[in-house]
Amino acid sequence: DAGVTQSPTHLIKTRGQQVTLRCSPKSGHDTVSWYQQALGQGPQFIFQYYEEEERQRGNFPDRFSGHQFPNYSSELNVNALLLGDSALYLCASSPWVSGANVLTFGAGSRLTVL
């Protein structure tokens, strides 16, 4: 049973560019959350998607946007990249309205902005 899969695993962009990261949730999960983990820090919640709508959002600017597809997979888009956007981006999936004990994280996409 595949867990949460993310792509790409690594990518390098330059300031001002745009990036799209992808996530396929664990089988049976319909809710996807995105986290940003800067080097040496804990993950920070970006937003959560369910039924193709953003349900919760953390303290991130509008440059960060997302999308969820009918098959529950999700994309994270970041526009006008800044050096400070360099981080590991983690996707986590769960059934809707379930405790964190069933939240499953992917291995992440490591973004480097030059």
Added chain:
Amino acid sequence: GQQLNQSPQSMFIQEGEDVSMNCTSSSIFNTWLWYKQEPGEGPVLLIALYKAGELTSNGRLTAQFGITRKDSFLNISASIPSDVGIYFCAGENAGGTSYGKLTFGQGTILTVHP
């Protein structure tokens, strides 16, 4: 963004020693969680705590949910080399439709010398 205060930042111990780490917050959480993250992987849940004062064990791991709901600790007994990794605490205020939005600590890097 808000993060929990986790200490110590790092620990270097001998195999067989016991380990203790803790996490404090200025805000109340109704769920406390402890995760382990290894290189190239996402966080993996170790223990989830749901009730103030709760003490829960998972093998050699024991964690407690502080009575004030603003703190938690994790103990690892008789450490082994495979305990190496970064340990994160996380808090959640689950309720209504608000699930899966975790606030993480900065992490404790654990190194175990054989």
